[in-house]
Amino acid sequence: MTRGSATVVLRRRLPLAVGGRGRPSWLPGWSRPAAMRxxxxxxxxxGLFAFGYLVLGDLQVATFAAFGxxxxxxxxxxxxxxxxxxxxHLGLALASSVLIVIGTAVxxxxLLASLMTVPVAFxxxxxxxxxxNAASGATAALLAYVLPAASPGTLAEVPARLGGWWLASVAGTAAVLLFSPRAPGFxxxxxxxxxxxxxxDQLDAALAGDSDPAVRTAVVEAKHELQTTFTSTPYRPTGLATPDQAMDSLVGLLEWCAYVIIDSVGEYRDLSAxxxxxxKLLAETATVLREIGGLLDDGVVRVDLxxxxRQLGESVEYLRRLNSxxxxxxxxxHLSFHARTAAVAAHSAMTDALIAAHRADPSAVPGSRRRWYGETFETEALGERRLAGLVAAAGVVSRHASLRSVWFLNSVRGALALAAAVAVADLTGVEHGFWVVLGTLSVLRTSAAATGATALRALLGTVVGFVVGAVLLLVIGTGPGALWIALPIAVLVASYAPGALPFAAGQAAFTVVVSVLFNLLAPAGWEIGVVRIEDVALGCAVSFVVGMVFWPRGAASVVADDLADALRAGGAYLAESVDWxxxxxxxxPQPGPAIAxxxxxxxxxRGFLAEQGSKRLPKDDLWRLVAGTMRARLTAYSLAGLPNPEAGPDRFRTQLSEQAGQLAAWYDHLASRLDRTDHGAVPVLAPPEFRDPRAAGAEVDDLHxxxxVGEHLRHLMGRLEELVPPAMLVADLRHRPWWR
Known part of the structure; x- marks a missing residue:
């Protein structure tokens, strides 16, 4: 048995760009999901527009069916x-129905429309x-509100508007269910x-004495793939449902397990000895991990933990029998720490996998919820298990009801911007006030700089769309036959654009759709494009002004504050768990603040990385910071899972507690550099040195x-220095002018 002296440091690799050879970077590639959409x-x-306009002869039905x-x-x-x-889709249809009624009523x-827009949009x-799903449906739901709120109409038109929207909801939902790509969740x-x-595979190979580097490479690549899949979206790919929360937790546990196993194999070159x-404990851990893979693949796996x-218990008894x-x-x-940590992580991961696969014993769910949320759920005492979902939702809302939450800040900014757009559209008396509000909604981003850049692209796209639409109308005329032929083509391009073509191209395509659509309703020729340019420009101006006034730095400053909170809360949870x-x-120990x-x-x-121009910091450095806070939290969770011994303070325990306090103070010191108010130079921080209290002759019962506890601290301290450089970059970024 050999033990290396250095801890293996994992470095995430950025995914390689995929594209055709020789294809210019600005040229969009093929997107199958966009094509299916x-x-x-x-x-x-x-077809919906034609049914409402030609068959029913109702402009309200036709308009709301098309936009719906x-x-x-x-x-x-x-x-x-x-x-x-x-x-x-059912939830979107119901929410949209309520919003259409409210929008029409105000x-x-x-004044009433502007004031009502604030709580509704928020x-x-x-x-x-x-x-x-709730996040991706927000813009669609807002469209159902701003269309009637910024357009003339009376409550007598509500049935026709609802009829058109529900017609679109039924037909659209059927199309999605029948013709959709594979879901990202899979x-x-x-x-x-x-x-x-x-x-x-890595554990089995190491236990067999196989040191083939290809096995370790496969682990690193699989871990990177999992991280990339989980972090590639602007919001978490999991929802509030219990299986979704289990999947969210499972990702973190597998990453933690990967850290521990790769470090173990790096230190112990031959686990066969x-x-x-x-x-046996590591062999059972490998078995459980393999069963997790089969379970997630929807395979028929017989799970037995x-x-x-039993091996975890035998490992503890083995240490107790040894001469200390x-x-x-x-x-x-030291070896037992590595084996036990990997085994406990795999055990928790299997529990989450069973819940995610809808195969868990209901009695195991409450304990898992405490691990996910840091709170106890007494739903069984209330006689309704489904109340757990409501309690979880309330917990999520409470965690995000803070100026430290990017969701809260963006919701406030968006609500104020839309309210201002509604007021401006009404007060200026523009012909299509709805376009002003839609322009505001389409360009508002999480920072003023990103909003301004998006607004310029929106205006450019609208102008291009106006030119294309004007040329199209001049060539084909405003006759119904030609316009009906042009409408499907325009819809095809506009529907393919989001996420597949540049933002300006999407705006141009949508402008062409609007030109064709409104010329079918009321022929106006190319002049309709001029009106749209004016309205979109007005909406973009509203977004930019609101973006400058309310949190112009956007997610950049929130990231620094939230990182500081995560470091402090993780350090406090760690200190509590060590003393426990x-x-x-x-x-x-109370994990709630650290989890929140x-x-x-x-x-x-995620919001910061989604901003235009926010790639000033390498993505892998930013996620390394998240991984650092996660390691502190999961280390604390592992310590909190150890038995609480009935022992008074002694020299050994006191020194370990002091070292945990030093570690928590280090996290707090780093956090203070992130949320500081001065602009001075940031000093280089060094982690506290680990001291073995036994060297001073300390004695203690239950020494193992x-x-x-000491091994947990040592393992965590070995990774502290890699957090300092990216944290200092984040601290520097928050003090740059917002327009840079």
């Missing part, structure tokens, strides 16, 4: 199983914290399954438990 929209939207179809098929992009998509008064935008499950199997009890639990004064005792505890594991604390801070940091960083 475009085909769905082309088949549905023109665009909202359902283009603006909303729901994922998950077909049942999840059906529920999401459009007669500028509620719709803030609901995105519930999960990816990609996350597949990546997690591959990571679990790769970890199992370790004591039999630890070898009792062998792993022997020369090899410290090495045995040492018997110096009787109250259980970690969630806010994850969301803020105390040494486990």
């Amino acid at each position: 475009a085909v769905r929209s082309t088949l549905v939207v023109p 179809g665009f909202a359902t098929l283009v603006l909303a992009s729901f994922g998950g199983r077909w049942q999840d998509k059906l529920r999401a 459009n007669g008064s500028v 509620a719709v935008l803030f609901a995105g914290v519930a999960g990816p 990609a996350l499950r597949e990546a997690a399954a591959r990571c679990a199997r790769a970890l199992a 370790i004591p039999g009890v630890e070898r 009792q062998p792993l639990e 004064d022997g020369d090899g005792y410290a090495d045995a505890v 594991a040492l018997g110096l604390r009787t109250a259980e 801070a970690g969630v806010r940091l994850d969301d803020a960083l 438990c105390a040494l486990w």
Whole structure:
């Protein structure tokens, strides 16, 4: 048995850009999901408009059917199983119905419409914290409100408007269910399954004495793939449902397990020579990890955690039987720490995998919820298990009801911007006030600089669309036959554009659709394009002004604040857990603040990376910071899972507690550099040195438990220095002028 002296440091690699050889970077590539979306929209939207206009002869039905179809098929992009998509589309239709009624009721008064827009828009935008489907449906739901709120109409027209929107909802939902690409959520499950199997392969190879570097490379690549899949979206790919929360937790546990296993294999070159009890524990860990992979692949897997639990107990008994004064005792505890940490992580990961696969014992769910949220849920006492979802939702809302939450700030900014746009559209008396509000909605970003850049692209795209539309109308004329032929083509391009073509191209395509659509309703020729340019320019100006006034730095400053919160909360949770594991604390550690801070940091960083021009910091450095806070939190969780010994303070335990306090102080010191108000130079921080209290002759009962605590601290301290450089970059970024 050999043990290396250095801790293996994992470095994430950025995914390689994919594209055709020789293709210019500005030229868009092929997107199958965008193509399927475009085909769905082309088949549905023109048909809905034709049915309402030509068959029913109702302009309200035709207009709301067309825009409702665009909202359902283009603006909303729901994922998950077909049942999840059906529920999401039903929820969007119901919410849109309420919003159409409210928008129609308030459009007669500028003051009432503007005031009502603030709570309505905030509620719709803030609901995105519930999960990816709620977030992706926010713009579609807002369209259902701003269309009637910024357009003339009376309550007598509500039935026709609702009829058109529900016509679009039914047809659009059917098209989505019948003709959709594979959901992104499955990609996350597949990546997690591959990571679990790769970890199992690594353990099996090490236990067999196989040191083939290709096995370790496969683990690193699988871990990177899992991280990339999980972090590639501007919001978390999991929702509030219990299986989604289990999947979210599983990703973090697999990353933690990968850190521990790769470090273990790096230190112990040949695991075949370790004591039999630890070898059996690692073998059972590999078995559980392989079963996780099969479970996530929807395979028929018989899961039995009792062998792993039995080996965990035998590992503890083995240490108790060893002579603590022997020369090899410290090495045995060190090995036991690696084996036990990997086994406990795999055990928790299997529990989450069972919940995610809808195969868990209901009695296991409450304990997992405490691990996810840091709170206790007494739902069974209330007699309704479904109340757990409501409690979870309330917990999410409370975590994000803070100026430290990018969701909260963006929701406030968006609500104020839309309210201002409604007021400006009414007060200026523009012909199509709806376009002003839609222009505001389409360009508002999380920072003033990103909003300004997007506004310029929107105006450029609108001008290009005006030119194309004007030329098209001059060539084909404004006759109904030619316009009906042009409408599906325009819808096809406009529906393909989001996410696949540059933003300006999408604006240009949508302008062409509007020109054709409104010329069918009331022939006006190319002049309709001029009106749209004016309205979009007005809406962009509103967005830019609101962006400058309210939090112009956007997510950049929020990331720094949330990172500071996550570091402080993680350090405090770690110190509490150390004292708990040492018997110096009787109250259980409270993980809630650390979990809440970690969630806010994850969301803020996703929003920051989604901004235009925010790539000034390498993405892998930013996610390294998130991983650092996660390691502190999961280390604390691992310590909190150790038994609380009935022992008074002694020299050994006191020194370990002091070192944990120093570590928490280091996190707090780093956090103070992130949320400081001065602009001075940031000093280089060094982590505290680890001291072995036994060297001073300290004695203690249950020495292996105390040494486990020391191993946790030593393992965590080895990764501190890699957090300093990216943290200093974030601290520097928040003090740059917002326009840079």
